[in-house]
Amino acid sequence: MSKCILVVLGGDVNILQLKEICSKTEDLMVIAADRGLEALDEAGICPDIIMGDYDSVRKSILDKYRDRKMITFDSVKDFTDGEAAVIRAIEETGRDSEDDCKIVILGATGNRPDHTMANLSLLKKCCDEARNAVVLTGNSRIRLFKGPADIDFYKNREKYDYISLLPLGDSVSGVNIKGFKYDASDLCLVQGSSRGISNELSDEVGRISFLSGYLMIVETVDQDNDYR
Missing domain, CATH: 3.40.50.10240 (Thiamin pyrophosphokinase, catalytic domain)
Structure with missing residues (x-):
């Protein structure tokens, strides 16, 4: 991939897959949504933007990245941290003149079926904005x-x-x-x-x-x- 905005959510993330995406992408922006920061930290990857109400990420991990751009939300809100991160990715691709810029979403699935279904439905938001987006898991590609x-x-x-x-x-x-x-x-x-x-x-x-x-x-x- 020549240009990619990687959005890491708080669900299951395959660390080897995460590392591979980052190593094979020439031009990469990384957005962490709350607990998604923990997967990035484990992989040794520093995010460009951290977003969330930070109710699920460990404080010890969050404190390591206080120098990064942080966007903080109140815990009482009518949207998820994942939705906010995907909207930000859509906005960032809109600022880019390259048609091949892709939004890659990791950590969209896991042991919370409600969050899984909500995260997969975020692909519609990308689709309606004519963005090239994909959800990846360790064994699946969802478009x-x-x-x-x-x-x-x-x-x-x-x-x-x-x-x-x-x-x-x-x-x-x-x-x-x-x-x-x-x-x-x-x-x-x-x-x-x-x-x-x-x-x-x-x-x-x-x-x-x-x-x-x-x-x-x-x-x-x-x-x-x-x-x-």
């Missing part, structure tokens, strides 16, 4: 697209085994799947159905296209990719 859209997959480039399609909203219409184990034409995916789960790329090149709605694409392997 959101707004129709109409065409997304290509290349077997020699992909490291994920399974590709699942989930509508964010009532439905996604006009879904065409080509080059996969389970192809489909003019499919309508609706909430409350598992129709789009666990497909696999079969051809050298596969394509998923759809006409309308918000489609979440989750690419997964059974175990962590190279981070075992």
